[in-house]
Amino acid sequence: IEEPLIFEIGSAETSGVDFEEPAETETRLGGLERTDAIGLAGLSEPETMRHYVRLSQKNYSIDTGIFPLGSCTMKHNPRLNEKMARLPGFADIHPLQPEKTVQGALALMTELSRWLLELTGMHAIALSPKAGAHGEFCGMAAIKAALEARGEAETRRVVLVPVSAHGTNPATAAHLGFTVRAVEAEPDGTVSVDAVRAALGPDVAAMMLTNPNTCGLFEPHIREIADALHEAGVYLYCDGANFNAIAGKVRPGDLGADAMHINLHKTFSTPHGGGGPGAGPVVLSEALAAYAPVPFVRREGDAFRLVEHADDAPEGAAPFGRLAAFHGQMGMFVRALAYMMSHGADGIRQASEDAVLNANYVRARLADVLTQPFPEGAMHEVLFDDRFLKGTGVSTLDFAKALIDEGFHPMTVYFPLVVSGAMLIEPTESESKQSLDQFIDAVRALALAAKAGDAVRFTEAPRFAPRSRLDETRAARDPVLSYREKTPE
Amino acid sequence: IEEPLIFEIGSAETSGVDFEEPAETETRLGGLERTDAIGLAGLSEPETMRHYVRLSQKNYSIDTGIFPLGSCTMKHNPRLNEKMARLPGFADIHPLQPEKTVQGALALMTELSRWLLELTGMHAIALSPKAGAHGEFCGMAAIKAALEARGEAETRRVVLVPVSAHGTNPATAAHLGFTVRAVEAEPDGTVSVDAVRAALGPDVAAMMLTNPNTCGLFEPHIREIADALHEAGVYLYCDGANFNAIAGKVRPGDLGADAMHINLHKTFSTPHGGGGPGAGPVVLSEALAAYAPVPFVRREGDAFRLVEHADDAPEGAAPFGRLAAFHGQMGMFVRALAYMMSHGADGIRQASEDAVLNANYVRARLADVLTQPFPEGAMHEVLFDDRFLKGTGVSTLDFAKALIDEGFHPMTVYFPLVVSGAMLIEPTESESKQSLDQFIDAVRALALAAKAGDAVRFTEAPRFAPRSRLDETRAARDPVLSYREKTPE
Amino acid sequence: MRYLPHTDADRRAMLDTNGIADIDALFAAVPEGALRRELPDLPRAQSEIAVERALSRLAARNVPASSVPFFAGAGAYKHHIPATVDHIIQRSEFMTAYTPYQPEIAQGTLQYLFEFQSQVAALTGMEVANASMYDGSTAAGEAVLMAHRVTRRSKAVVAGGVHPHYRAVIETVSRLGGFAVDARAVDPETSFDADADKDTSCIVVQMPDAFGRVADLSALAEKAHEAGALLVVVVTEAVSFGALKSPGAMGADIVVAEGQSIGNGLNFGGPYLGLFATRKKFVRQMPGRLCGETVDHDGRRGFVLTLSTREQHIRREKATSNICTNSGLCALAFTAHLTLLGEAGLKTLARINHANAVALAKTLGSVPGVEVITPAFFNEFTIRTPKLGAAVIDALADHGIIGGVPASRLWPDEPTLANAIVVAATETTTPDDIAAFRAALEEVLHG
C-alpha cells in the first residue's frame, strides 16, 4: 500500500490534540490576528501514528542492517543514551533559567569537556558548534581570530586543502573569506611534506587535513607536516570526522593539530537521525585557546558559571564571537558522555581497534575480487575503485544499487573524488564478524556476477526496494518542494 | 535476509550487559552451585537490537494497518498510556512495600474501579484477574461461592452456554466443576427467552452470555432472559469481550447481569502485545459482591488500605479466595485509566457509537458482494459467511490469506462456529473512513476475483508475506518446541 | 477527541450509507429504557496535558524502589533492566500486534516465543516450555491441575516454604475445581518437607523457598516419584537459575517460575509472566500456548502456534485450561534481556546478586539482636529481630528505607513468624544502601 501525504489524507478540521478551553478571552494581538487559512492538514492520533510508522518502514537503518558508508561512521546507537537524554533534569531545562538551577547540566558539560580534551590531547574546547561543519567554521574562525591578533589576517588569506578532503572543508574556508589552494596527494593516497612545503607561503593561514584521510589512510607524515606549517606561521586544522579510527590510541594534539572538530554522532554514537541533529565540539591548541567563542562554562570553586558575553570572559580570553543561540547541543552531550562512560578509556581504545580491524577484514576478504587504489594500510575504512568493473557495463552506482537488492545499504560511492568510481566501506566496530561475512559474501557474489556479464541485475537495480531509481534530474529541473505548490490557491 | 535464531548467532561467552564485580566473594549457596552449561546464547547489544528489530518487521500490527479481527477489538494504543505506565511512581513500586508508600497506587485502583462500576452499573469489582479468561473464572467462582452460601453448590452444577460463545466460556465452567449445557440460537442469531426457559432447571447454576454476542448482534431479549434466570435462582454471567460496542450507552447492570469481566485491552486500549499481558477486572452485582476475592482496596478516611487476607476482610464480605499473587495488572490499570480519562464520559460514548457505525458501514458497503447469515442489526462487528464463495474453489481461509497479499490483516475466520466459513469483521472506532474504504475496496475486489474464477490467487496466497502458508500439521505431529531439542547434548 | 478519526461530516456520510438518520437506529435492539440518553456520571474528556498532570500527581504519592535503599523481595524483585529491552518491547510491530493466529504475518512474535521457550527450557533444565502464562502463581495453579491430569489423582501436597500467595492460588483453584490440597506447616526449618501417598498427584515445593532458603530437592523428587506423584518446583526469582542447580537436574517434573526478574519491572505486582516447563512426554497435558517449528509451502523454516487441540478455542470445555491470553510482551522483555545477558552474563548477574546478599546478611547479622535464620540462600534471606517485623518495616520506611517484607504480612496466622522479615538484595544494591539499612535498623531497634 502506498502511503499518501498528510495533505492527501488529513483535513483542516481534524486534530489529534485536545485542549481545555482557557478562561481568558481578551485579545491583545494588536490587530494582527491571522485570518487566512494556513494550509495545514491534521490527522487524528491513530492516523498520525500509522502514517509515520508506515513511512518509517520505507527506511533502512543501522538497527536493521549494516550501514557501511565510508566517512559516515554509522555505529550502534545505545538506547541508554536516549533514556539519559530524556531525564527531565536534562531534557526539560531552559537555556536561560538561573545558573543555580542548572548546576548539574553545567557539570555535565565540564565532564564531557574533560573527556574530549584528554582523548585529543588539546587545551581548550568550544562546545557550542551544532554539527561537524559548524565545528569546522568554529575552528577556522579561531584561526582567523588568532591571525587578527597577530596582525596577519589581511596577509594570510589562503587555506591549503588536499583534493581528497570533504566538501565542507573548502566550503568552510570560503565562508570565512579564505581562498582555497589545493594540495595534491601522492600516488599512495597520502600527503607528502614536500607537497605541503611547496604550497606554503607568507599568504597561507592554515591547512585543513583529515586524518585518517578520506581514503582511509593514516597520514604518515602528519608530524613533519605540522612542524613545517608551524614553522611557517601556519595553523593546522584537523578534520575530526575520522577520529573513530584512533580515539584512545592517538591524540591529535600530539600530532600537532591546532584545532579539530569532533562529530559526536560519528565517534560517540549519538544517533544520526536521518540527517541530524549533530553536534561538533571543537578542541583547540594552546595557541588558539584564547579565541574560543562564547558561551562556555567556567568552574568557580564548587559552582559552575556560564560565560555568555565576551565582556564577561576571564583575563586573557578573547572570544571571537558567538556561533549560535544558547550553549550547544545539550541533548547530544548527554548521549555522548553516556557512551564514553560506558566504554571507558579501555572500551574507547578497543572500539577504535575493532573499527580498524573490521575494515581490514573487509579489505582482506575482498582484495581478490575488487580493485584497490591504495592497497596498503587501511585504517577504519577501506577504499576500492571501479577498475574491477571495467568492461562489464556496470558502474559504481549500479553496483551500489544492486547491493540494495541484496538487503544491504550501499557503501559510500564516488567519494573521495580523487579515485575513479570510488567505493568507500566503513563497517565500524558495531558489526559482528557474522555480519561482516554476510556483507562480504554479498559483495563478492555481486562482483562475480558483474564479471560474469549479468549487467541487467545491476543496471535495473534496485528492484526489491520501496522505489526503483528515482529521476533526480527531473527533481532538479523544475523543483517541486512543497505540496501547496501543485495546488495554488 | 533471513533472521536466524539467537542460538545460531550468539555464543555462551558473549554478553550485551556489563557488570562491576562485587567485593564479596564468600558463597552461601549450600553446595547447590550450578555447574553445568545452561545452554543460553548471548549477543552484544547492537546484535540484540538488530535481531529483534528485524524480527519485528515480520509482524503486522495496529500501528501499521487495520486489524479487523472480529471479537478481538484491536484499537489504537495511545502512547500517553505507555508514558504514564512508565512513571517510576507506578512502574517501580513493589507490591509488598508498606501501604503508606503506595497510596497513589491504591488511589488509582480506586479511581479505576469507580469508572468501571459507573460504566457497567454494577456494585463491586475484583481487579486482580490477569486476563479475560481469568476474569471469567473469577466471576463464575463468585457465583459458585454464592451458591455455596445458599447451600446449593452441590445441586446446581449446570451452566448454560450458547453455542456461539467464546471457547473460554465452556472451558471456564468446566474448570470450576460445572457441566456445560448448550443453548441453541434462533435463526436470527440471537438467543430466545424460550430457549433459555427450556434449558432451565433446578440443576442450573448460571448462564454465560456474551452481549453483543459473537455474531455481532445485541441480544434483544437479554432482560427477559435475566429475569427468567433470576426467577429460577440462576445467575447471569456476561462475557464482557464485546463491551466496546456499548460502553457509555448501555449498562450491563441495567440488563440484569450478575458478573462480567472487562478486557482492558479491548475496550480500554491497553496494547495486546502479540498475545498479552491482558487484564480482566470483574464487576459484580449486589448479589455476588460479598464473594469478591482478595486482595482489594478499601478506603478508610483519607487513607487507602489493601485487604490481602480473608480474615482481614470487612464485615459481611466472604472472599472466595485468591486468584493470583499480588494485586492485579497495575501496569494495565494505569493505561486503562489514562484512556478513560482522555475520552471522558462523552468520548467513551462516542467511541462506542463510532465502533458500531464503522461496522455497519462495512456491512452496508459489502452487503452486495458477500453473504450475511444475519443481515440485520450488526453492532460493533459484522458477520459474513462463505456462501458467496460457493463453487469458486476458494475457502474462507484462502480468502483470508489473499487479504494478506493485499496488505491487510484478515478478519476473524471460522468463528463463531455456528456459521459456515464465518468471517467476522470488527474495524473498531480507531479506523478512519479512508482506512475503511481502502479495506472495503480490497475485500470487494477479492470477492469479485473469486467469483471471476481466479482461484489460484487465493489458494496460493499469501505470496507477498514473510512466509507462505505454514505446515501446521507437521508442527503438531512431531512438535519441535525448543532449539535444544534438535541438538541433544 | 484525539483518538477518534471521524469528523462530523464523515459520520454523516456513513450514516447515509446505512440509510439511517441517527446513530441510535443501530442500537434499536437495546431494550427500552436501557439505552441511556444521559452521559455516565463521570468526568468529560481531558487533554493529554490534564491526564498527564493528574496521573503524575498520583504517581508522586508513591515511593519508587529506585529512589531509596530497597530490600523487598518475596516474589517480586528489583533488578536493572537495560534500556534496549524497553525499546524493543515498545516497537509498534510487537506491542500493537495480536496473538499470532495468522503466522505468515506474525513470524516476529512467533520466533521470539520459540526463543523464549528454548531459553526457559534451558534455564529450568527441562525439555519443553510453553509460551508464558499470566504469572508464577497462576502457573503454579495450572501445574497442580496438570499433575492431576497426568496422574489421574486429585490431591496436591504443598510444602510449607511455598509463597503464601502461591499456596492460596493453588488452594482456590483446587477447592473450586473440586480437588484436595494438603498444605504443610509454615516453618522456616521444615519448609522443604513433604511426602506423597497414593492419592497425591504432586508435591509442590519452592526453591529458593519463601524464606530465601535453598536445598537439594533430589531426595524429595525420589520420594514423589516412588509414590507415583510428580514433583512441581516453584521458583519466584528467575535470576537464581544462573546460580543454582536447575530444578530439572534435581528431578522436577514440572517447573513453574515467576519471570519478572528478567526484563520486567516491579509494576506493583503486574503484569508479570509465568514460566512453565515440563518433560516432553507430558506436553499434550500442558496448559497455555505453545509455539512450534515447521516449514512453509516453500520449504522455509517458520513458526506456528501448535498443539492447539489442548486449548479452549478449539477444545472448549475439554481444554487443558481456560487460558486465552499469555504474557506475550513480558515474555519478549524476558527473552530480549536474557539474550543480552547470555549465559555468561546471567551467571555473573546471579553471582553479584548472591554476593550482595551475603554482604547484606553479614552486615545485618552484626546488628545486636538481629539473627539471620536462613542457613543457605541465593539473594534473599530471613532475619529475626527483637521487635515485631511489621513495626520495624514501618519505622524503617519513615527513615526512607524499604527494609524488606515482614513475615506477618505474608503469613498473618503464624505467631512464631511475627518478628521475622524477609530481606532481598540484587545487583542494584550498593554498599551505601547496605550501610544505610544497617544504620536505620540500629536506630529503629535500639535508638
Add this chain to the structure above:
Amino acid sequence: MRYLPHTDADRRAMLDTNGIADIDALFAAVPEGALRRELPDLPRAQSEIAVERALSRLAARNVPASSVPFFAGAGAYKHHIPATVDHIIQRSEFMTAYTPYQPEIAQGTLQYLFEFQSQVAALTGMEVANASMYDGSTAAGEAVLMAHRVTRRSKAVVAGGVHPHYRAVIETVSRLGGFAVDARAVDPETSFDADADKDTSCIVVQMPDAFGRVADLSALAEKAHEAGALLVVVVTEAVSFGALKSPGAMGADIVVAEGQSIGNGLNFGGPYLGLFATRKKFVRQMPGRLCGETVDHDGRRGFVLTLSTREQHIRREKATSNICTNSGLCALAFTAHLTLLGEAGLKTLARINHANAVALAKTLGSVPGVEVITPAFFNEFTIRTPKLGAAVIDALADHGIIGGVPASRLWPDEPTLANAIVVAATETTTPDDIAAFRAALEEVLHG
C-alpha cells in the same frame, strides 16, 4: 564491553585473515611515539547501572521546567509534546538512519522532509522552505548571507528587537566573512525601526520581537523593497504562526524561525531546529538541504534530495553554505506534532497561549510597582519592576518559581533594561502557576 560484538576468538581469527599478529600492525603509519601504549587518563568501562546512576545524579541537580511554575522564554519555550511524537522519533528506522543519499531506501525520511517543507512554507506564508537547519539563530546568519548573494550587496541592517544571541550570530558570521552589520539600538519602543540604503542587502527584524512585542511589518517591507533590499523576518516562537498574520503576508522575503516550540523539548538549548523559507525565485540561493518530488523508473511518486549543486559536497568552496547536517529528527518531531495539531489544533493552541499570556500580564500588572511595558504581544511580554531584574529572578528561584529571563542577561550593556524581565506563558501555564508567581513576586518586591 556490551557494545562490541567481537569475542577474543573473533579478533584472533580476523587478525589471522589479515596475516598479522597484533592489532598495532594496522597502526603502523602512526609516527613513532604518537601511538599511545598507556590508556587515556580517564575512568574505565562502567556498567549501564553505574552510568545511569551517575548521570541521574547530575540530572537531579537541575530544576526541570515542569517541576515548578515556569515563565522563561526568550527564544526557547516550554510546550507540551504529545507522547506520540516521542514514539515516532524513536522508531529505529528514523532515528538510526543516515542522510537519505540512497533515496530508494530512504523514502520514509524523504517524505517527512517534504511534508515538513510544505508545513513550514504554509506557516510562514512563503513559497518554499528547506529541510531544516541547526536552529533559528544559525538560520538567521544564513539568511543574511543569502541576502548578500541575492542582492550582491554586503551590509545587513538588524533591528533592535532581534534576539541578542541571533544578532551576535549574525555579527560573528558577517565579521568573519567580511560583511558589514548595522545593528540598531536596543529599545523596546523602537524595536522594529530600521531602514535601508543602497548597500543594504536586507533588514532583519524579529516578530514577535525579543521583548514579546508584535507589530505589522508591511511598511518595513515596503521600505526595504524600495531600497532594493530584502526583508528577513525572524520568529523565535513557532506557535505564533497559528495566531499572527504570517510574515509572508506582511512582505517578508526570507523567514527564519526557531522550530523548537513544536515537537521539541527545551533540552537546555539544543538540539533545536531552524526553519528557513523564502520565495521560489530565490531557491537556488538557499542554504541547506532541499527535498523535492519526482518519479521513479516505474513512474511512481518518490522524493529525493535535490538542487544539491548548491551544496558543499558537490560545490565545495562555491557552495551556498558549508552545512552538511540538518536537524532531521527534530524536523520529524516538528512535523509529527504539527500533523497531530493540524490547522484547527495549531490555532487553538495559539489561542490558549495568548489567553494565558493575557491573564498573566493582567495579574502581574496588578502587583504594585510592576509595569507591563509590551503593548501588544503573543505569549510573551516584558515587565519592569522597582528592583534589578536579575535579583528578582534569583529571589524568585529561591521561592521555587522560574519567573522569566532578566533583560540584563540578554543585554548586559543596556542599563535602561536593568529592571526589565521577559516573561512567557504557554498552554502549560495554569491559573495556580500564575497565582504562585504573583504571590512570590509580591513577596520578593515588597515582602
